[in-house]
Amino acid sequence: MAIATITRKLLNALKHSRTQHRLYQDPRFHDPHLLKDIGLRWEQGQLVSIHGVEEPSQRNQRHQAETRDAYEKCPHCGSSLA
16 A cells, blocks of 8 residues: 555656756746747747848958948047048
8 A cells, every 4th residue: 555655656746847847948938028038939839039040141242341341430439531
């Protein structure tokens, strides 16, 4: 009788642990504020980045524009050098 009780309690504890672990891993059950802190949001049933995904070509173009601006403006006062 005691072994059955211990076994039942152990199985219940394992089931509870597995359920909690699954809930922790599933982002659908996370608080929206927590997701925002991570940089994610729900959009049409899917998790997406708040900042969006940048293609490498866009990143390269932005870097070129920033570099060009750095050489065309004075680093101290910001006035145009051309």
